[in-house]
Amino acid sequence: MIRxxxxxxxxxGAEIALGSDQARYMTLVMRQAVGDAALLFNGHDGEWRGIVVEASKKACRLRLEQRTREQAAPPDLDLVVALVKRARLETIVEKAAELGARRVRLVITRRTQADHTNVARLAAIATEAAEQTGRLDVPEIVAPEKLDRMLASWDPARRLMFCDEAGDDPEAEWGGEAGRARPALEVLAEGEGSSWAILIGPEGGFAPEERAALRAAPFVAPVTLGPRILRADTAAISALTLWQAARGDWREAP
Known part of the structure; x- marks a missing residue:
């Protein structure tokens, strides 16, 4: 059923008049007519079954009949991702929505290849993914912010899983065994708290001073995603999957 x-x-009993884009989608693309049903959600009232009571080329209106699912809180998980090329960033946002991230925060680092992006387009991609995957909310897309500024205002109660592509090398610039990043699943298995974020860096990796600042922060958990260097989109999908399997709603019955 269309969501x-x-x-x-x-x-x-409420009657919902769809916006022009959704109305065209319902009537012209999906060929919905009076009497057809669709599911509506808004992120806080659960999911409702509605019946089309008006359908034309320019308008579509539905009357709500009954709630089909109560609202449920999503996992308290943010994805923090450095700006990368548009196609890969759009894939990351889409998959973050599919994999249950509550929020996507965009960050600017020393080696990012762009300093701006179309946040409205990313929000539309997240909305479409939420509609298709059956989740009852849409992840928030937060406008780009510089990494140092983000760290300065970070809530220390939220653990930050720092996916460090050089983190499995004890001889890297932070030096010694104490600086070694640990396997993500190992860290997640013993991590405390329910509020987490995952940090994915730019295509060129983090600058040494950024890595040092991250490792100095008490709320940061440096991890490695394995022996291979992953592209940003692959790393984001992998890290989200690991978190969901270890600490998220993948452990719950549907």
């Missing part, structure tokens, strides 16, 4: 994210409050 749509809407900004409206949802309750039994």
């Amino acid at each position: 749509l994210f809407v900004p409206n409050d949802l309750k039994a």
